[in-house]
Amino acid sequence: MPRRRTVLASGASLVAATVAGCTGDPTADDDDSGTDTESYTVTVEPNFRHTFDSVPESYTAIPSVWLDIGMAFGIEPAAVASFDRAPLKYYELLPDVSLDTDAVTLLAGGAEEGYDKENFYAADADVNLIDPRALKFYADWSDDDIAEIESATGPFLGTTIRFQSDSLTDGEEPPYDLYGAFEKAARIFQRQAQFDAWQSFYDDFIEGIRSELPPEDERPSVAAIWRGVNPESGQFRIAEIDAMANNTRTYRELGLRDAFQGRIPDGPIGYEELLDVDPDYIGAVGGLTSLTHEEFVSTAVEPFENDPNGRQLSAVQNGNLVRTGGQYMGPIVDLYSTEALAKQVFPDRFGAWPGAVADVPEDERLFDREELAAIINGEF
Numbered sequence: 001m002p003r004r005r006t007v008l009a010s011g012a013s014l015v016a017a018t019v020a021g022c023t024g025d026p027t028a029d030d031d032d033s034g035t036d037t038e039s040y041t042v043t044v045e046p047n048f049r050h051t052f053d054s055v056p057e058s059y060t061a062i063p064s065v066w067l068d069i070g071m072a073f074g075i076e077p078a079a080v081a082s083f084d085r086a087p088l089k090y091y092e093l094l095p096d097v098s099l100d101t102d103a104v105t106l107l108a109g110g111a112e113e114g115y116d117k118e119n120f121y122a123a124d125a126d127v128n129l130i131d132p133r134a135l136k137f138y139a140d141w142s143d144d145d146i147a148e149i150e151s152a153t154g155p156f157l158g159t160t161i162r163f164q165s166d167s168l169t170d171g172e173e174p175p176y177d178l179y180g181a182f183e184k185a186a187r188i189f190q191r192q193a194q195f196d197a198w199q200s201f202y203d204d205f206i207e208g209i210r211s212e213l214p215p216e217d218e219r220p221s222v223a224a225i226w227r228g229v230n231p232e233s234g235q236f237r238i239a240e241i242d243a244m245a246n247n248t249r250t251y252r253e254l255g256l257r258d259a260f261q262g263r264i265p266d267g268p269i270g271y272e273e274l275l276d277v278d279p280d281y282i283g284a285v286g287g288l289t290s291l292t293h294e295e296f297v298s299t300a301v302e303p304f305e306n307d308p309n310g311r312q313l314s315a316v317q318n319g320n321l322v323r324t325g326g327q328y329m330g331p332i333v334d335l336y337s338t339e340a341l342a343k344q345v346f347p348d349r350f351g352a353w354p355g356a357v358a359d360v361p362e363d364e365r366l367f368d369r370e371e372l373a374a375i376i377n378g379e380f
Helices: 065-072 117-123 132-138 143-152 178-188 192-210 246-253 271-277 293-306 331-345 369-376
Strands: 040-042 050-052 059-061 127-129 221-226 281-285 321-324
Touching: 040 178, 059 065, 065 127, 065 178, 065 331, 117 143, 127 178, 132 143, 178 192, 178 331, 192 331, 192 369, 221 246, 221 271, 246 281, 246 331, 281 293, 293 321, 321 331, 331 369
Parallel strands: 059 127, 221 281, 281 321
Antiparallel strands: 040 050
16 A cells, blocks of 8 residues: 555644753653753653753654654654564554655664664664663663764663563563653653543543453463464463563453463473463464464464364464564554454454454444544644
């Protein structure tokens, strides 16, 4: 389909992006919103707080939570690492919302590696919504490299909320949940009213779903598998549903029980451990974004059914393999992911899942695409 440029919400009111900053206590969460004509300060942990002299108009991001947050405000990125895992298909389902990939600078050769500083210079973004720890870990950048790019472009104000990572965040829980990070971006771009409209839209959406859910003690258990589901390998990585991390948010929002609660494995497990808990559902974390319905069936469902161990699992016998948006979802993807999981697990309450987000009948959708697009485009 032809790509359409996103209409930027109140874009004309954004002043020219001359950005100045200051450093201080990185844990001092003392945001000062200011006004469109005054400087204001924003703190995004674990970064130093930063003072903006004007509202930033452009940003860089890894194809992740922060890209989707930017798009939720109707602001296309100046640069991304790559589009390999970007959730473009969700934007194409919303009227007058899309992403012109040809206008975006690529920062790296892959989603999280091969970063070239020259590409940051070329993008010349006002703010980098990238966790500098990611650049240090994946691209072996130094503090001097980070400081060089901050000096030449804009500050680094991203943070990792997608999962707990021993290598990236020393195993600490993320400092914010999805809407906590979303609100930080609202402060950065001075879009508080738009964020409030988003928050109200989401609150109505999730309240409507939760009001139809069965009692908590009647909800099924799920084993959430991340980093890809490969039944033929016999090796699975289990994500903790109740941890404050973005990758399992959808299961947590619907109150599904963690089949591994109290004994989350540190590393990959085999069929023996999976059969031991025998979950009601097996969830492919991220599979809704990274796979088509056909790919999910051919790479996950059928291999489970064809494996002598896999076919012993109750979830496989009952056709209870599901998929969600996963670690890279921001506010837009979160809505689609929650709708999809509600339909996959509770079809009698929310309507049958057709297999793909694009195939949900209009009269069976759990949120209004037109209303959502209006909020993204500043019409609220």
